[in-house]
Amino acid sequence: IKTVYGSIDAKMIDPIQDGSISLYSVYEYVDLSIPENIKSKMQLNTTYGEVYTDLDLEVTKDKTSNEHYGSQIEAMINGGGVDINITATYSKIYLRSN
Numbered sequence: 001i002k003t004v005y006g007s008i009d010a011k012m013i014d015p016i017q018d019g020s021i022s023l024y025s026v027y028e029y030v031d032l033s034i035p036e037n038i039k040s041k042m043q044l045n046t047t048y049g050e051v052y053t054d055l056d057l058e059v060t061k062d063k064t065s066n067e068h069y070g071s072q073i074e075a076m077i078n079g080g081g082v083d084i085n086i087t088a089t090y091s092k093i094y095l096r097s098n
Contacts, residue, residue, distance in 0.1 A: 003028070007091075011098065012038070020083035030086050031094040039081025044073040044095065046088045053095040 001008055007028035012021075012035065023030045029049070034040070036055070044051050047070050057075035071093075086093050 007031070013098070018082075020085065022085045024085075024087045025091065026089045027091065028088070029091040029094065030088045031096070032084075032086060033096040033098050034077075034084075036097045037078065039078045040076065040084050041080040041082070042073070042075045042077065042095075043083075043085045044071060044075070044093050045086070046071050046091070046093055048090045049088050049092040051093045051095070055095060055097050 001010070001022070002024045004026045005028065006025065008023050008025050008030045010023060010031070011033040023032060042057070049070075051071045051073060055077060057077060059073060059075045061072070061074035063072040086095070
């Protein structure tokens with residue numbers, strides 16, 4: 001899913017997924033709710049926003065800026081699995097558990 005001026009609100013119900021998932025918003029937020037038992041490898045990117053989550057992420061790479069906004073985080077949930085890529089260039093990323 002890609003949008004320039006709109007936000008993305010998504011809720012994943014079934015944790016079984018064969019392909020990768022990509023959510024990309026330029027000027028608005030991305031809010032994704034996923035099951036706690038999903039197995040996933042995640043990439044969370046924001047240039048001028050922040051990342052918020054209530055999930056227990058196994059962070060493998062974190063390029064969070066200490067002086068400015070912005071994050072590039074690679075993480076796994078439950079040992080890794082389906083690729084989930086989330087980008088919100090000028091806004092926030094919310095990653096929640098169902």
